[in-house]
Amino acid sequence: MSVHKEVKQALNINSFIKMKENNDKITCLTAYDYTSAKIIDNAGIDLILVGDSLGMVMNGYNSTIPVTIEEIIYHTKSVKRAVNRAFVVADMPFGSYHADINSALMNAIRLVKETEVPAVKLEGGKEIAPLVEKLVNTGIGVMGHIGLKPQMINTMGGYKIFGKEGAELLLEDAKALEKAGVFSIVLEGVSSKSAEIITNNINVPTIGIGAGAGCSGQILVYHDVFGIFTDFKPKFVKRYANVADVIEKAAKEYINDVKSGAFPDEEHSFK
Ligand code: KIV
Numbered sequence: 001m002s003v004h005k006e007v008k009q010a011l012n013i014n015s016f017i018k019m020k021e022n023n024d025k026i027t028c029l030t031a032y033d034y035t036s037a038k039i040i041d042n043a044g045i046d047l048i049l050v051g052d053s054l055g056m057v058m059n060g061y062n063s064t065i066p067v068t069i070e071e072i073i074y075h076t077k078s079v080k081r082a083v084n085r086a087f088v089v090a091d092m093p094f095g096s097y098h099a100d101i102n103s104a105l106m107n108a109i110r111l112v113k114e115t116e117v118p119a120v121k122l123e124g125g126k127e128i129a130p131l132v133e134k135l136v137n138t139g140i141g142v143m144g145h146i147g148l149k150p151q152m153i154n155t156m157g158g159y160k161i162f163g164k165e166g167a168e169l170l171l172e173d174a175k176a177l178e179k180a181g182v183f184s185i186v187l188e189g190v191s192s193k194s195a196e197i198i199t200n201n202i203n204v205p206t207i208g209i210g211a212g213a214g215c216s217g218q219i220l221v222y223h224d225v226f227g228i229f230t231d232f233k234p235k236f237v238k239r240y241a242n243v244a245d246v247i248e249k250a251a252k253e254y255i256n257d258v259k260s261g262a263f264p265d266e267e268h269s270f271k
Contacts, residue, residue, distance in 0.1 A: 010084065011086065012087065013183040015087070016046075016047075016183055016205050016217075017183070017203070020205040026205055026216055027047070028046060028047040029045050029221075029222050029225065030048070030049045030053055030219070030220075032079065033075065034081055034082045036222055037079040037082035046217070047217075048083060048089070049088075049089045049090075050079050050091060051064075052094070053221050054075055056229075057224075057229045064150045064151060065094045065153065069107055072093055076090045076111070076117055077115050088118070089117060089118075089121050090111050092120050093151075097131060101131050104134075108135050108138075109138070109140070112140050119140065119183065121144075121145055122143075122144065123151050123152070124144075124149065124173075125146050125174075125177065126172060126177075142180075144173075144177040145185070146177070146186070147162045149188070150188075161210070162194060166194065174202050177204075183204060184206070184207055184216075184217075185198075185207070186207045186208075186219060187199075187208050188209045188211065189210045189211070193214075195214050199214055199215055210234065210236030221237075224239070225239065225241075227239045227240075227245070228244050228247075
């Protein structure tokens with residue numbers, strides 16, 4: 001009997017526009033290391049984001065602010081080594097694109113050259129449209145990110161949801177980003193109705209996180225979705241596994257076995 005492994009074609013920027021046109025939902029998750037990225041790539045995920053959320057779930061910071069471009073590069077290289085099919089995007093961390101267009105461009109070029117990702121993600125609306133245009137004209141794919149922008153936590157005074165009141169401004173942002181050349185836009189913490197309106201009024205796909213079912217696709221953080229990060233669980237997260245519980249139980253068994261002498265046994269030793 002032969003085992004048939006489905007080989008799917010690697011995705012590119014155009015795949016996502018087509019998926020939106022065909023009403024084929026775009027599946028996205030974050031990942032930060034080789035092993036995790038390999039698992040979700042094998043599962044058939046469309047897009048993997050090496051997000052600056054790694055600062056919270058991998059490094060234990062209280063926000064994404066301390067994450068550096070070196071950390072993003074380190075994690076993105078590991079993810080890239082694992083992936084055959086998914087489209088990999090690297091987040092530009094806080095401070096790496098805020099000073100001026102030239103330093104932002106140089107940082108994006110560094111990210112793309114050192115990690116070989118086809119695209120980067122930036123938080124911001126119409127105010128970053130000139131930068132987006134510059135990056136796209138340089139040959140770097142750009143994913144936008146509007147609504148709740150975690151890199152603005154200090155000036156937003158907390159994580160806020162964007163309701164009906166903000167919908168018009170968000171739509172203006174989305175249109176400006178589309179005009180500047182983004183291939184997709186993350187909508188974070190946006191009411192379902194507003195997200196649907198934005199999605200229906202632009203051509204590029206929207207990827208929701210806490211933005212309801214009307215987006216062209218969805219993204220969640222790896223450690224949230226598989227129940228690995230347990231410090232807190234945002235309302236929009238659905239846990240598909242409780243891996244932290246599984247590991248804790250297994251770790252206790254391992255500790256007991258070593259203490260009692262049950263491990264290593266003959267099966268796991270060399271004669
Ligand atoms: O950093 C991140 O993981 C993100 C996604 C949650 C959209 O920006």
